[in-house]
Amino acid sequence: MTAADLTDLAGRVAVVTGACGRLGPAWVDALLGSGATVIGLDRAAEPDSALREVLDAHGDKQFDFHVADVTDRTTLERVLAACPGPPQVLVNSAGIDSPPSALGGGARFGDLPKELSGTVLDVNALGTLQCCQVFGTAMAAGGGGSIVNIGSLYAGLAPDPRLYEHIQVDPPFLKPPAYGMSKAAVAALTRYLAALWGPAGVRVNTLSPGGVRGDQDAEFVAKFTARVPLGRMALAADLRGPLLFLASAQSGYVTGTELMVDGGFGCW
Numbered sequence: 001m002t003a004a005d006l007t008d009l010a011g012r013v014a015v016v017t018g019a020c021g022r023l024g025p026a027w028v029d030a031l032l033g034s035g036a037t038v039i040g041l042d043r044a045a046e047p048d049s050a051l052r053e054v055l056d057a058h059g060d061k062q063f064d065f066h067v068a069d070v071t072d073r074t075t076l077e078r079v080l081a082a083c084p085g086p087p088q089v090l091v092n093s094a095g096i097d098s099p100p101s102a103l104g105g106g107a108r109f110g111d112l113p114k115e116l117s118g119t120v121l122d123v124n125a126l127g128t129l130q131c132c133q134v135f136g137t138a139m140a141a142g143g144g145g146s147i148v149n150i151g152s153l154y155a156g157l158a159p160d161p162r163l164y165e166h167i168q169v170d171p172p173f174l175k176p177p178a179y180g181m182s183k184a185a186v187a188a189l190t191r192y193l194a195a196l197w198g199p200a201g202v203r204v205n206t207l208s209p210g211g212v213r214g215d216q217d218a219e220f221v222a223k224f225t226a227r228v229p230l231g232r233m234a235l236a237a238d239l240r241g242p243l244l245f246l247a248s249a250q251s252g253y254v255t256g257t258e259l260m261v262d263g264g265f266g267c268w
């Protein structure tokens with residue numbers, strides 16, 4: 001088998017949750033580029049411009065978009081029923097990272113409403129669990145496959161408050177504690193399912209990106225980058241290779257792990 005054969009996903013059905021946004025289109029791009037038929041779902045009403053660009057580049061014959069909410073099992077079951085066959089790849093990317101400022105005025109740690117934390121945990125942790133219950137169970141019954149749960153640097157490391165102290169708001173900006181909690185739960189779910197479904201041929205791994213360059217302010221970027229041995233924030237394109245590694249036969253003997261794609265942020 002050649003190296004190219006190892007990443008060939010032709011004939012495979014891949015489900016991507018959170019197919020819009022910053023990273024969803026990168027996962028779709030990588031999977032379509034390897035020949036998979038991709039079923040993208042998002043709570044957004046339609047593909048956003050980044051996803052449209054990917055579909056324009058590949059053609060949308062092997063892509064189907066569904067509006068679905070990872071917290072609503074009925075919508076996920078509807079997507080499964082519309083799949084052209086049992087999925088062999090599942091990328092759990094739908095997620096939220098709601099800072100207290102999303103409430104309008106911000107909040108101090110002691111005043112964070114339980115509902116805000118609950119929403120983050122509901123989407124990121126329980127939503128991922130529910131997608132595994134619906135799509136992963138079909139994979140296990142259908143002969144196996146690969147689940148890639150998108151984690152985060154902050155599953156294993158605390159966000160450094162100094163990265164945010166230049167932001168002039170009162171109360172001071174807080175990265176929501178529930179975000180890292182939810183991603184740690186995702187990593188735990190990965191290990192749980194790797195043990196449960198190994199005998200059924202379903203591999204389950206976490207891919208944990210570091211900070212991805214977006215609309216962050218220049219001071220944040222400078223402070224963040226100073227902590228990255230590779231000297232820059234990630235680009236969505238940096239994540240395609242790691243995703244294909246975990247999704248394909250290249251990682252046929254890899255399960256239950258967390259692959260850090262963080263430019264070395266966590267190594268010192």
Ligand SMILES: NC(=O)c1ccc[n+]([C@@H]2O[C@H](COP(=O)([O-])OP(=O)(O)OC[C@H]3O[C@@H](n4cnc5c(N)ncnc54)[C@H](O)[C@@H]3O)[C@@H](O)[C@H]2O)c1
Pocket residue numbers: 017018019020021022023024041042043044068069070071092093094095096097123127150151152153208209210211212213
């Ligand atoms: N961007 C980063 O720097 C970064 C770093 C580490 C980890 N991550 C993780 O990667 C994943 C993707 O991040 P992103 O930057 O693309 O985020 P994003 O906010 O740009 O996109 C997330 C997508 O998920 C969708 N979504 C949210 N809640 C949903 C729900 N309940 N049901 C269905 N779809 C839902 C949104 O509509 C959106 O299209 C997330 O899990 C995030 O935590 C991102």
